[in-house]
Amino acid sequence: MICASALLALALPPVNGAPGEWPDQVRAALELAGDNRPEIERVLTHFADGEDLQQLEAAYFLIGNMPGHGFVDYALFDSDGNEVPYSALDYPNFDRAQAALDELEAQHGPLEFEKRALVEDLQVLTTDLLVANIDQAFETWRGNPWARDLTFETFCEAILPHRGSNEPVEDWRAPLREEVALLRAELGEDAAAGDVAARMGQLAAARVGFTTLYYLHPTDQGFAEMTREGRGRCEDITNMTTYAMRAAGVASAADYTPWWGHRDNNHAWPVILDAQGRGHAPDGNRAAKVYRKTYAKQLGNLAFQLTEGETAPPWLDRETYRDVTDQYFDTVDVSVRTDGEQRFSYLCVFNGGEWRAIHWSRNESGDALFDRMHGGLLYLPAHWSAGELVPAAPPFFLTEAGEVQPLEASEHFTCSATLPTAAGQRYELWAWKDGWSSLGTLEGREGGVLRDDLPAGGLYWLVAEGSRRLERPFRVIDGAVVSL
Structure with a gap:
């Protein structure tokens, strides 16, 4: 970069x-x-x-x-761009403010904090x-x-x-x-x-x-x-x-x-x-x-590489930041072969129930090089298309030593694991196959639920019914569930 x-x-x-x-x-x-x-x-x-x-x-x-x-003032908006009146400071604590926000979403559909004004x-x-x-x-x-x-x-x-x-x-x-x-x-x-x-x-x-x-x-x-x-x-x-x-x-x-x-x-x-x-x-x-x-504009940032009308995932299109990951950790450069012909690829982490872009790279004939990455974490290569992240390669676990371990669900082999559950709670089990694919629902039991039909080598996600979908994905190693 x-x-x-x-x-x-x-x-x-x-x-x-x-x-x-x-x-x-x-x-x-x-x-x-x-x-x-x-x-x-x-x-x-x-x-x-x-x-x-x-x-x-x-x-x-x-x-x-x-x-x-400048000064940025944020407000709550619905999916049609209409402002929905709301102030968390009207409530005594986070739980009450979140409950009020949940009620508003039940009335108006998904709501997001967006920029209302820049002074x-x-x-x-x-x-x-x-x-x-x-x-x-x-x-x-x-x-x-x-x-x-x-x-x-x-x-x-x-x-x-x-x-x-x-x-x-x-x-x-x-x-x-x-x-x-x-x-x-x-x-x-x-x-x-x-x-x-x-x-x-x-x-x-x-x-x-x-x-x-x-x-x-x-x-x-x-x-x-x-x-x-x-x-x-x-x-x-x-x-x-x-x-x-x-x-x-x-x-x-x-x-x-x-x-x-x-x-x-x-x-x-x-x-x-x-x-x-x-x-x-x-x-x-x-x-x-x-x-x-940074206060100074960083001319190597993605914002200065985009052409007129070209967009990028949130955060990465800003002009005033620089990568200092290598001032914190030993890092590795990760090369990924991606699908598609886009000019840029993105590396994502799983956060808040969805994939979110954390880094970018130019595409050189389908090869993307993501520099200065921190190991011990789960990543997904993606492209940005029509305002959405689209998977460009299988997810992988990057070890602390810098080894890329692809998480590709097998079409021929299965593995078994006891999934951690709460008695009486309903869950839906997902596996990653070019996107999250449901493996059906199950009812939790004390001590967990044994599943012997997991596609081997994959990435899985067990989501409780009615939850905010903040559960972590996991892999299975020697029959043990390893949260990522």
Whole structure:
């Protein structure tokens, strides 16, 4: 994969900062600012009139990469695109909020949280906010001894940005600087970055704690709301931790896995970076892929390879992330022979009762190479067609050692296994044969149900009647059920 970053195109030494010398990417961003263009231009002229060319380069970086960054407001929609009024925060806990959502789905059919509005930073941010953000970021970088070894590129990505994700933009540096001043006085000039990070992490944790209720509130909170409410989901906590670290001059980023490979849901977490911008945290221990949010556009991403009108699975078509899986694990490159003539193939994990794309590859004469994959997990190669993932090869288990073990149900041989069940519960048993194929229903018994007609070598899925279909697929090894 290409790893070029838009930072490289913007961080060239400016000649004099005059409008005619602004980088192309900055001028293109200004075209998108609409009526707010004068506010953004005044940021550039402010730093062009100064004597600190590095600050002007930082302004180029922020503004040149600003298109696409903004506050995203989510709402609940039905399959016809009609908004259905709902707020999880109207309920005291997750169970009550989920029950209310289930009732709405019984009335309206399948419902999904979708983007209701994007408030673009370019169209609303003020000169004062951006100038203050840049000034304070430089004071933090240059004024704290534990931050001075950070490269300019790491500073731009891990200290400078005014936002963490898609939350409302607010001034979080000023209130947190008071905490940093107290901490610096306590720890002294020789404090290590790790000690500062530990203390600022404690401060962030005291401001906002985790609650499952916010799983059903996908709109990211801003600094003031988190401070007031004191609770949120992992994305909110990651943002608060990022604010605290960056206010203290500790390089940090938000890493995430769009879909776990061994369970349902996803996760985001903060990570402390070294001077070169590398780092990892224990939160990603079972991730199939770990991606790092970036402020700069990553020109090697799939988004920049798609032609006009060409689409891709959710998450993978974003411009501002990069693959850091190899900063977490020993990884392997996986070559897969796929069906079809599509330009791209995708590697999927099973999450939330369906296959979800986690990585992409160009197709070279039907061969796809998925780089830097984490072993010990189940995968399915797929294509993207008409907005859906279509199997392109059999599923396989990738061992920790990098061995690809195809899971292809035999047409000639069977195996037996005792399936774990609850007494009295009805189930449907499925096997993968170019898609999930039913092997019939069964009634659970204490101690499990013996099935001696499973097509050997396959992938199976036992789903309880009335469940949310979150059960894990499994394989059978020497008669034992092995959950994947």
